[in-house]
Amino acid sequence: xxxxxxxxxxxxxxxxxxxxxxxxxxxxxxxxxxxxxxxxxxxxxxxxxxxxxxxxxxxxxxxxxxxxxxxxxxxxxxxxxxxxxxxxxxxxxxxxxxxxxxxxxxxxxxxxxxxxxxxxxxxxxxxxxxxxxxxxxxxxxxxxxxxxxxxxxxxxxxxxxxxxxxxxxxxxxxxxxxxxxxxxxxxxxxxxxxxxxxxxxxxxxxxxxxxxxxxxxxxxxxxxxxxxxxxxxxxxxxxxxxxxxxxxxxxxxxxxxxxxxxxxxxxxxxxxxxxxxxxxxxxxxxxxxxxxxxxxxxxxxxxxxxxxxxxxxxxxxxxxxxxxxxxxxxxxxxxxxxxxxxxxxxxxxxxxx
Amino acid sequence: xxxxxxxxxxxxxxxxxxxxxxxxxxxxxxxxxxxxxxxxxxxxxxxxxxxxxxxxxxxxxxxxxxxxxxxxxxxxxxxxxxxxxxxxxxxxxxxxxxxxxxxxxxxxxxxxxxxxxxxxxxxxxxxxxxxxxxxxxxxxxxxxxxxxxxxxxxxxxxxxxxxxxxxxxxxxxxxxxxxxxxxxxxxxxxxxxxxxxxxxxxxxxxxxxxxxxxxxxxxxxxxxxxxxxxxxxxxxxxxxxxxxxxxxxxxxxxxxxxxxxxxxxxxxxxxxxxxxxxxxxxxxxxxxxxxxxxxxxxxxxxxxxxxxxxxxxxxxxxxxxxxxxxxxxxxxxxxxxxxxxxxxxxxxxxxxxxxxxxxxxxxxxxxxxxxxxxxxxxxxxxxxxxxxxxxxxxxxxxxxxxxxxxxxxxxxx
Numbered sequence: 001x002x003x004x005x006x007x008x009x010x011x012x013x014x015x016x017x018x019x020x021x022x023x024x025x026x027x028x029x030x031x032x033x034x035x036x037x038x039x040x041x042x043x044x045x046x047x048x049x050x051x052x053x054x055x056x057x058x059x060x061x062x063x064x065x066x067x068x069x070x071x072x073x074x075x076x077x078x079x080x081x082x083x084x085x086x087x088x089x090x091x092x093x094x095x096x097x098x099x100x101x102x103x104x105x106x107x108x109x110x111x112x113x114x115x116x117x118x119x120x121x122x123x124x125x126x127x128x129x130x131x132x133x134x135x136x137x138x139x140x141x142x143x144x145x146x147x148x149x150x151x152x153x154x155x156x157x158x159x160x161x162x163x164x165x166x167x168x169x170x171x172x173x174x175x176x177x178x179x180x181x182x183x184x185x186x187x188x189x190x191x192x193x194x195x196x197x198x199x200x201x202x203x204x205x206x207x208x209x210x211x212x213x214x215x216x217x218x219x220x221x222x223x224x225x226x227x228x229x230x231x232x233x234x235x236x237x238x239x240x241x242x243x244x245x246x247x248x249x250x251x252x253x254x255x256x257x258x259x260x261x262x263x264x265x266x267x268x269x270x271x272x273x274x275x276x277x278x279x280x281x282x283x284x285x286x287x288x289x290x291x292x293x294x295x296x297x298x299x300x301x302x303x304x305x306x307x308x309x310x311x312x313x314x315x316x317x318x319x320x321x322x323x324x325x326x327x328x329x330x331x332x333x334x335x336x337x338x339x340x341x342x343x344x345x346x347x348x349x350x351x352x353x
Numbered sequence: 354x355x356x357x358x359x360x361x362x363x364x365x366x367x368x369x370x371x372x373x374x375x376x377x378x379x380x381x382x383x384x385x386x387x388x389x390x391x392x393x394x395x396x397x398x399x400x401x402x403x404x405x406x407x408x409x410x411x412x413x414x415x416x417x418x419x420x421x422x423x424x425x426x427x428x429x430x431x432x433x434x435x436x437x438x439x440x441x442x443x444x445x446x447x448x449x450x451x452x453x454x455x456x457x458x459x460x461x462x463x464x465x466x467x468x469x470x471x472x473x474x475x476x477x478x479x480x481x482x483x484x485x486x487x488x489x490x491x492x493x494x495x496x497x498x499x500x501x502x503x504x505x506x507x508x509x510x511x512x513x514x515x516x517x518x519x520x521x522x523x524x525x526x527x528x529x530x531x532x533x534x535x536x537x538x539x540x541x542x543x544x545x546x547x548x549x550x551x552x553x554x555x556x557x558x559x560x561x562x563x564x565x566x567x568x569x570x571x572x573x574x575x576x577x578x579x580x581x582x583x584x585x586x587x588x589x590x591x592x593x594x595x596x597x598x599x600x601x602x603x604x605x606x607x608x609x610x611x612x613x614x615x616x617x618x619x620x621x622x623x624x625x626x627x628x629x630x631x632x633x634x635x636x637x638x639x640x641x642x643x644x645x646x647x648x649x650x651x652x653x654x655x656x657x658x659x660x661x662x663x664x665x666x667x668x669x670x671x672x673x674x675x676x677x678x679x680x681x682x683x684x685x686x687x688x689x690x691x692x693x694x695x696x697x698x699x700x701x702x703x704x705x706x707x708x709x710x711x712x713x714x715x716x717x718x719x720x721x722x723x724x725x726x727x728x729x730x731x732x733x734x735x736x737x738x739x740x741x742x743x744x745x746x747x748x749x750x751x752x753x754x755x756x757x758x759x760x761x762x763x764x765x766x
Contacts, residue, residue, distance in 0.1 A: 049712075059416070061423070089707070089716070094608060213724075215724045
């Protein structure tokens with residue numbers, strides 16, 4: 001049984017070796033990873049699998065979430081089918097090892113981009129653009145009248161002890177010259193239980209985490225997230241440094257979703273937009289974006305119309321956000337920093353030129 | 354009950370309770386306090402279970418808990434396998450009653466069996482309804498329960514009529530069924546392949562546990578023999594292996610298997626991570642089973658082996674026919690304890706990202722629709738695991754009594 005399995009695992013390897021060999025003299029874009037993915041016929045995507053709004057398995061056995069949508073979009077671009085993804089649940093400890101040993105092609109697992117993770121002397125990852133700007137936030141009861149961090153002066157705040165959240169809160173409150181009473185707990189569950197019992201007027205954790213916990217509260221609508229951000233947690237998909245061509249492809253898959261939102265292209269109207277671009281030679285920007293003219297896709301080693309495929313698979317970035325974590329989802333997160341740059345957010349795609 | 358019990362030998366249960374719990378005033382006070390605490394806890398639990406808990410998380414995800422992400426259109430294979438398992442269980446159960454170990458009383462339907470059958474019927478009727486499964490799936494469960502009981506009845510009734518030669522072949526049904534089951538689950542031989550990454554839930558837990566239990570036992574026996582061998586290479590090899598495995602926590606070995614193999618072998622050559630985890634579990638448990646078997650070997654008097662050798666039996670035959678049967682009988686309780694631990698150890702697999710029962714539970718609880726339903730999910734998991742472990746324990750006790758009555762356990766040298 002296992003032997004048979006091993007044998008079946010060897011076949012695509014040999015096939016991929018052959019393909020890589022061909023690509024060598026063919027010229028153009030060379031990505032061993034992309035060749036291996038095409039030979040295998042599926043993208044192996046490392047996800048958390050247990051994170052509300054970002055990746056989880058629904059009752060029908062399908063993965064969904066914001067992180068999962070990046071996997072789907074990439075598979076749509078490379079393999080023309082968003083369903084051709086093999087998901088691999090990874091723990092926080094093994095995610096980098098799994099990526100650098102080639103166990104997964106793409107890591108889309110709420111990973112904060114940091115210098116040491118990016119640097120060749122560190123984890124040597126290649127980060128795609130940020131898909132979610134997370135950060136430490138504070139939640140308060142809506143009736144408390146607290147609307148900013150300053151209002152918390154002299155009040156008890158529940159924190160999990162021994163975490164960076166505890167330190168971030170202390171630093172920020174010192175900057176604001178506000179004293180407060182920290183109520184420290186050993187685990188996240190204890191912290192939130194104490195907050196719900198009214199032992200403190202505020203609780204602090206990552207914004208996405210607070211939103212997820214809030215959905216389990218008896219009356220979610222009675223709790224507010226303050227607008228202040230106490231830390232920076234940009235969550236980015238990642239690949240390895242060793243294959244820059246593959247990293248570029250993933251980077252521009254993510255940008256295509258952001259750019260699509262800026263241009264007002266949605267999963268629903270993309271067919272009409274493409275038809276419009278094909279008919280009207282003056283829409284140069286859209287024509288390049290959709291691959292009607294130019295060879296942007298080919299330069300990345302992707303199909304010319306890869307943007308059409310990604311947006312059809314998961315919608316534009318705004319649609320992804322709304323569906324998974326936005327106000328239309330149980331998590332009910334505001335766009336905030338994840339808004340487009342024209343609306344004052346940080347989502348910004350370089351031009352498709 | 355009280356009137357039929359032999360009063361001379363033992364007081365009625367009520368009397369005994371009264372004597373033991375309310376013997377003195379202090380005893381009475383302690384008993385009342387404890388009973389009140391138990392009652393309060395019980396009431397609290399039932400209030401939670403009936404009014405507060407939202408069991409929709411289990412009924413909506415029942416397929417996920419049972420088989421994980423196994424493709425829906427291929428699930429008929431698992432139904433077929435479950436039916437075959439029910440058939441095999443029924444047959445074995447009936448035949449065991451039809452041919453009790455020598456010395457035991459032959460009774461087709463002893464009281465315990467009547468209890469087991471009634472519990473099975475109640476479970477089969479009640480459980481699918483409690484989970485609000487669709488009628489088609491409910492009907493399948495009823496059919497499977499009926500098949501089991503029918504096979505049990507038929508084997509008990511007509512078992513003795515089967516010719517001796519055929520009867521000897523019947524136990525082979527189990528290993529055959531295991532192989533057939535593996536093919537049904539993973540595909541091949543004309544069936545669509547279902548990669549291990551899509552197995553999950555109870556299916557993955559049971560598969561991992563049975564795979565490891567079946568393979569770790571022979572491996573453990575070999576290691577135990579190796580450790581007592583007179584060949585230095587074999588002896589020291591076994592000692593180093595056993596002590597290395599026993600000196601490292603399971604989770605580190607699992608991480609090693611998951612992460613290091615990828616570096617050592619070129620991409621794609623390493624077996625799937627599910628199989629890697631299964632082999633790590635097997636190798637891990639084998640070291641512990643080896644020590645249990647070694648204790649059994651040590652309990653067999655040295656004269657047994659010497660006697661067998663002096664009768665002209667070659668070493669392998671002496672080991673197989675004389676030493677091991679006695680050693681394993683002694684080592685059985687410790688070995689089964691190891692099997693139960695192994696079943697519980699499969700929960701660690703959720704930490705390396707496999708969707709076993711606990712991994713499935715964690716991903717279900719991450720679904721925004723079911724956030725905060727931890728208590729319901731973990732309670733049901735606890736009951737499931739308890740049931741599986743209790744079944745293993747019961748089975749081993751039955752096996753012990755059967756082995757002990759078959760031939761006197763004390764070696765009469």
